[in-house]
Amino acid sequence: MSLNPPSIDTLISPALKDLRECWWDDEFTEFLTETLRPRPGNRILDVGCGPGTAEVSIGRLHLSQIRLVGIDLRVDRVITARAAAASHNLRAAFAAADAGRLPFASGVFDSTYCVAVMQHISDVDSAVGECARVTRPHGRVVVVEPDNAARYAYSSSSAGMKAFATAASFFTALADVRGDATDASIGPKLPTLFARHGIEPDYVRLFPVSHVRIGAPESEVWAARRAVVERALEFNLTEDPTDRTSLLERGAAHLAALAAYEADARTSGPSFVEIQNTMLFATVGQRIP
Ligand SMILES: C[S@@+](CC[C@H](N)C(=O)[O-])C[C@H]1O[C@@H](n2cnc3c(N)ncnc32)[C@H](O)[C@@H]1O
Incomplete structure (x- = not known):
């Protein structure tokens, strides 16, 4: 008998959402930190940070002198993320902003990442374009999305x-x-979107989420x-x-x-x-x- 939460139940939700506790494990945190390549002094942006799960996970690794910044469209999520970071004694800054119009100058982040957000955005072109714009030349961009279809x-x-x-x-x-004008199949389309917006796609890694x-x-x-x-x-x-x-x-x-x-x-x-x-x-x- 399974007592798992409904997790990825397609009989409850057609999209993978608000379920990070079902799949955001140590392996995923390790993947994220390895690919973001944080170095002392780096600034790292999380687009659509939600309740700050990534910042808490990465912050727990006690990497020295990195500056984590998270933005989310929803003010309540920003407040939750701030409280989560504070309760773990982490240095991270959060702000309410739209992924399609990031309130940052061009090239100011060493790495930019975005997890399970593009699936909720109708204008993904603008959002990927903004991720590219705010990331410095040779900086890393990581976007993780499902194929809900x-x-x-x-x-x-x-x-x-x-x-x-x-x-x-x-x-x-x-x-x-x-x-709803979002693209249910956004996950596998990201390399093409990257290339269109000045990000050279290096590789795609698949993470299965099962129940x-x-x-x-x-x-x-x-x-x-x-x-x-x-x-x-x-x-x-x-x-x-x-x-x-x-x-x-x-x-x-x-x-x-x-x-x-x-x-x-x-x-x-x-x-x-x-x-x-x-x-x-x-x-x-x-x-x-
Ligand atoms: C499924 S949650 C993922 C949160 C976080 N990245 C994680 O994986 O824990 C999607 C988040 O994207 C945010 N979001 C949706 N549209 C957005 C937009 N246009 N700009 C910024 N954030 C957005 C939502 O408010 C929500 O917090």
Whole structure:
């Protein structure tokens, strides 16, 4: 039986978000610090720092005299990041800013990195361009993003495979009515974007993020899976009657598929298996002079 958090559950969220504790491990911190190549006196920028996970992880390594700077669009995240750094006695500066318009002069950072942020941005061209602009010639740029459109999901129950399909259909309709213009498949596209913005792509390293359940999930898992659909349907998301009907129909079909899946999983008991996997694409490049 798995008591893991919902982590990368495609039946709960179509994107990998707010789940860093499920995959940000020591290996990832080591990769980040090795590729950022911090040297004494270096200035390192985190674009979309969230609650400051990277700064705390890198700060714990006690690398001497590096200057960590994090920016995030959301002021509450900046406040959380500041508090996290302070509670670990770390020297790091945080500010609220948009990745598409960084409030820094050109070439002032020795390295720039960005983790799980581009997947939430519609104008990734501007954001990658800004990462390039603020990084000095020969400086490192590291961007780590998933391919949310290529998530793998297996269930030993055919009702489960149907629920994965109805979830994809529902979340696609939801993104459409919300006018979501982000690119679900941004991860593998970063080397091309790098080259377009004056960053020579060096290599891409893949980090798998997986979750395996053996035995029927607990009732809380099913409740969380239902709640995300029910909550989304509560809001009057669109004025367009055709879109609204389509969303309601897909939501109802998905809730029905979830109910059938839950019943089937309970019957299957210990022979039940569910496997989900996604990939994070870490693209490493060097600013061309
Ligand atoms: C999934 S979180 C990742 C946070 C952090 N990089 C991590 O991996 O722990 C995405 C973050 O990107 C921020 N974000 C989204 N759009 C942004 C933008 N245009 N400029 C700066 N930050 C942005 C969000 O506020 C959020 O904190």
